[in-house]
Amino acid sequence: MALNTVKIPSIGFGTGTAWYKGDPDTIDDKLVKTLLSAFKHGYRFIDGAESYGTEREIGAAIAQSGLSRSDLFISTKILKSIGNPEEALRKSLERLNLTYVDLYIIHAPYFTQASHGIELEEAWPRLEALVDKGLVRALGVSNFRIEHLERLLKVAKYPPAVNQIEFNPYCQDVQTVEFCRKHGIIVEAYAPLSPIVYYKGTDRPVDSVLDKLAQKYATSQASILLAWVLSQGHVAILTTSKTERQEEYIKASEIKLTEAEISDISRAGQQVPEFRKFWASAGHKQSKPKA
Numbered sequence: 001m002a003l004n005t006v007k008i009p010s011i012g013f014g015t016g017t018a019w020y021k022g023d024p025d026t027i028d029d030k031l032v033k034t035l036l037s038a039f040k041h042g043y044r045f046i047d048g049a050e051s052y053g054t055e056r057e058i059g060a061a062i063a064q065s066g067l068s069r070s071d072l073f074i075s076t077k078i079l080k081s082i083g084n085p086e087e088a089l090r091k092s093l094e095r096l097n098l099t100y101v102d103l104y105i106i107h108a109p110y111f112t113q114a115s116h117g118i119e120l121e122e123a124w125p126r127l128e129a130l131v132d133k134g135l136v137r138a139l140g141v142s143n144f145r146i147e148h149l150e151r152l153l154k155v156a157k158y159p160p161a162v163n164q165i166e167f168n169p170y171c172q173d174v175q176t177v178e179f180c181r182k183h184g185i186i187v188e189a190y191a192p193l194s195p196i197v198y199y200k201g202t203d204r205p206v207d208s209v210l211d212k213l214a215q216k217y218a219t220s221q222a223s224i225l226l227a228w229v230l231s232q233g234h235v236a237i238l239t240t241s242k243t244e245r246q247e248e249y250i251k252a253s254e255i256k257l258t259e260a261e262i263s264d265i266s267r268a269g270q271q272v273p274e275f276r277k278f279w280a281s282a283g284h285k286q287s288k289p290k291a
């Protein structure tokens, strides 16, 4: 998939959520081993963040992998240091042991002059300067809704290449996705496995549809969820430490769901109120997708 002139792999391996440790200066050996296993199984896109505290592990795994830098797609995010992106990025690069990142993402739009000393309209040009300095190949955002994207597009010299959002059948954010499509912004879906991992509702209309399709394609419900994301042309960010699941999930892009099957899953997800696992408490508004 092309993002301006930079190509983004359709599946990214996440180092947040289960791997989050906050402290950027310790090393979680299990994560380094997991990333090496992910590389072995064909993953080339790793998703990090200054907040996760996992950049040293990503750097260690890259160094031990023997892979060429140009074959990798390394993404990290900024939020708490948004007032000084160059200093934050240089620290991230030092931890990653890299000279550039492929994608630099604003983790969430929840910062203001009052909270972080800067507004979005002032922050974005500072990130654009990092592209001009060759430290970043493409810029992105995360958890942005239409109102945030509109503010950004008014000032952007380089529009965001991606919007990384919670996206799965129980969290479809139809309007934001449509806005991204219209403006050529790639949707990166995080928590794609939420219907089988995070969703605790007793009314589970997606399960039976996944079950039927998993049988048809001789695969798991998880792979059908990934195929639902990928068959719509989006990028999926997932994580698992289990090698057999790494091997299975990277092959999900080979499953081509029909339009009718994509709709069956989407409609099933829309039968219950939107379920959002992340950022709801930070002010991320609920949005019931259009039926």
Ligand SMILES: NC(=O)C1=CN([C@@H]2O[C@H](COP(=O)(O)OP(=O)(O)OC[C@H]3O[C@@H](n4cnc5c(N)ncnc54)[C@H](O)[C@@H]3O)[C@@H](O)[C@H]2O)C=CC1
Pocket: 013, 014, 015, 016, 017, 018, 047, 048, 107, 142, 143, 164, 165, 190, 191, 192, 193, 194, 196, 197, 222, 237, 238, 239, 240, 241, 245, 278
């Ligand atoms: N930008 C943002 O605000 C956010 C970004 N992310 C990024 O996305 C990545 C993926 O997000 P996740 O929520 O971790 O997504 P996910 O949908 O891949 O869920 C991962 C969790 O599911 C478990 N799992 C995997 N396969 C399973 C199966 N078959 N049965 C039961 N459990 C299974 C894994 O052990 C892990 O705990 C993160 O690591 C992070 O890099 C995640 C959340 C927020």
Ligand SMILES: O=CCc1c[nH]c2ccccc12
Pocket: 016, 017, 020, 049, 051, 052, 107, 278
């Ligand atoms: O990125 C998504 C979820 C997450 C997990 N840990 C943190 C810490 C700070 C911001 C976001 C997150």
